Amino acid sequence: MPARTQLSNPLRNPIRTLLALGLEGSANKLGAGIIQHCPDGSTNILSNVRHTYITPPGEGFLPRDTAMHHREWAINVIKDSVNKAGVKMSDLDCICFTKGPGMGAPLQSIALVARILSLLYNKPLVGVNHCVGRELRGPFTHAHNPVVLYVSGGNTQVIAYSRQRYRIFGETLDIAVGNCLDRFARVVGLGNDPSPGYNIEQEAKKGKRILPLPYATKGMDITLSGILSSVEAYTVDKRFRPFSAEAQPLPEDGFTPADLCFSLQETVFAMLVEITERAMAHVGSKEVLIVGGVGCNERLQDMMGIMAKERDGSVFATDERLAGLLSFRMGYQTPFEETSCTQRFRTDEVHIAWRS
Template sequence: MVIAMGFEGSANKLGIGIIKDGQVLANPRSTYITPPGHGFLPRDTAKHHQNVIHELIDKCLKESGCTVDEIDVLCYTKGPGMGAPLQSVAIVVRTLAQLWNKPVVAVNHCIAHIEMGKLVTGARNPIVLYVSGGNTQIIAYSAGRYRIFGETIDIAVGNCLDRFARVLKLSNDPSPGYNIEQTNKWQKRVKSWPHFHMLSKEWTFHFQDFIEDRTANWLKTGEYTPEDLCFSLQETIFAMLVETTERAMSNTNSKEVLIVGGVGCNERLQMMMSKMAEERGAILYATDERYCIDNGAMIAQAGTLMFQSGHLTSISQTTVTQRFRTDEVDVDWIK
């Protein structure tokens, strides 16, 4: 039996979770929210994490019913992510490890999403679509590592949605992507739509061009409403993601697809992916905002698997890296 405490702070969400043998005992989270039209800067995000982390630690311990003595290992996000927020959390974990005399496991953020998704849904060996603010990847496990089939070569899909929401001055509460989804719940329209060019080739995605000046021009001229633009953007981007994911499933003969990452809780994306999977005789696995969005429990889950496989991080190595690829990690807990 392993009780792991996970710390996630790679972007604007600070999450601390405790997992006991696959059971989530606590998973509180605090989100740094900026005014409409503004993104979140690393410095300000780090300050948010620093201001709330002590309170969140206490809340997590209280909700879980665990004492410090009962915790077996502390797990934290090493990367990828924003440097200042990552470093702020790593310093706290490094300090707690010495105060509490606990071992530490440094976790890859992307793999944590995958392992949490598999735990919650029961997926065994799926093709993974990982879509978040900082990452867009199609992933499959092979020969001891999670291999990347395809990925964005400019910005991630979540970053694209965030920037698009800024142009439209949509609220960042609870997230820009959520408010794009709510602005237009994919109702069928009778008029013509603004045309966003699909920019995907083989295994790569390009999202930067979706937020060129033409979006602002469409709004300025009144040719299209914000609802029109949100609808068209979602349909175009999600069609790209589903098409490329299906190509990966065809190449691997996979009958499972798992969506993880913050964008993965979008109901329209899940609906489109479910339809594709059904037509292939496959199963879609997805979760809601509790586990799609960055959280501490996912770090605790991945950390538990690593800890049980003998992975430990010395205090001198409790560093962070903004670029920590999914396929750099030896996944020796999968046999």
Template sequence: MEPTPPHSDAAPRKRARTDGKRCIAIGFEGSANKVGVGIVADDGTIFANVRKTYITPPGTGFLPQETARHHREHVLELAKQAFKIAHMTPNDIDVICFTKGPGIAAPLVSVAVVVRMLAQLWGKPIVGVNHCVAHIEMGRVVTRARNPVVLYVSGGNTQVIAFAQGRYRIFGETIDIAVGNCLDRFARILQLPNEPAPGWQIEQLAKQGKQFIELPYVVKGMDVSFSGLLSNISKRATEMLAAETATKADLCFSLQETVFAMLVEVTERAMAHCHSSEVLIVGGVACNERLQDMMRAMVTQRGGSLCAMDERFCIDNGAMIAYTGLLSFLQGQVTPIEQTTCTQRYRTDEVPITWRAGEVDEPGD
């Protein structure tokens, strides 16, 4: 993997190594069915970014305890692999970062326990990281987005976000299930494989769809709702497939077009409100090429630009945790070991974004 270039708008830093070398962090991610380890420098250079996904049989989801067991079995081997790729040892690391939340409790805790152990063995400080903020900062450093409206779409989260008054503010979000959860659950109904991901399977089938089936379109102000839409298409899928009035490809195509149109609508409204010319898409669903195409068409019509990434950085990974933890660490923030707990609910707007204190604080300025 080519090292990622430094972010051109990096904020002033309060902490630096006295030997003149870059600060380097190792990050551990394990909030859902992926466990990842990344090694990153404070200028945004990514030395290693490895992960392993817990895959279950078609038609099934992943259970918390089984996922936690998977993470415990693989996390140390991934750490060894990351050090080998980066040509480093624990002596080269300045800080260990981990996902504090949000996420699923058992997988989160399984990784946090490993991080506490390694921190004591290596004699390194710890920084707990908000998973959602990490997606945003990874997107900013990789795409060099300056101050975009952010669409965060994943299996557990759907939010429209912009930076204002020192925090990432949520302008709109799902009022029930996340868009990734909606896609995953429909993939289970169709008995699609979970490898590499159920959403990816839906995306590939959707490319073959020829018939658009009208589905409920639920946008409430800046918020979206997917649960009623999922119930509707799930019931109709059984009937239409049995009657051969639609194919699986038609259903996937119709689902994608509807939910993505909803997301583009609320994102455009946020752009107008914030006077922004940039949109950054982050999270696992951000890999979807159809979503990127629809968003790009909207942004281009507004004279703006779309900042998008591939699966290396969209999907949960350790590098995003390492980099965001470094941003906090360089501001003098360290998590005491007795506070290295995890929480399933950790809102994006709860985190003070101290490393952007010297920047303009309204999108579009």
């Protein structure tokens, strides 16, 4: 983990409200938000403006094109965020940005924007681990010490907090769940607007058959590449009726893209629930916090809720991030010469100084 310069510790003597600008752009979503942290420990999200780079159906988003999108939209998104919050750039105490993990070129674009703003307005910078920024939300959902399932486009991890670190209990051994869903959507011909995962979720509700797919848990880890290979095999099966042939009669033993969506969700989410339950048993927790873009999927939340209920537990889900501002309040900032990106920034490398 890159070194950080320690300042006087304002958290132990909180005398005023702090404001931070947070910049996120680790993948195809560009975001800017103004966060307020008060002396009594309360937190307010004053604004949260986003703009998503969407490609035509059947296409993914390339790092170079995604980075260009972030550079083109950064000024508008930041201006909109500041205006909606009713503040000025001079009011800010720090500028926080995603240091990693994520796609290299988009991360570099966001870091560049953060450095320019820091120089223009003489504000300190705080580089944030994208994963920790999401996991931090547990205390703000009244979850005391949950097992965290982090599922997004580039990350799939089961994590729990211990001794000022987030410990990784399980993760994907190849591709992340979000990446798997994106590639699956391209195979079956689903669009990217508003997102491939959302479109898969809606199609899955129409599915009537569960088709056999590889169920690959390796202890506490999972693998997903075999599922994609199996889906591609199904799409060339003579019993498969693609979207373009919806008007044709379905063979008696045939199946549709909706059936594939349904099968994919049930299989992948069952794997995630299994390894999450194992982590809960290991740490003795009855709480699960689901974070990341895939965590918005209602079916995943339902399946996790069934498991948690059987353990007399609870499931929490939220969408706020505070890691940069809390780090700053604890007295940390990222030196200007260390504000480069770390594409493979591991969750367990971060010292969680604000928790005992």
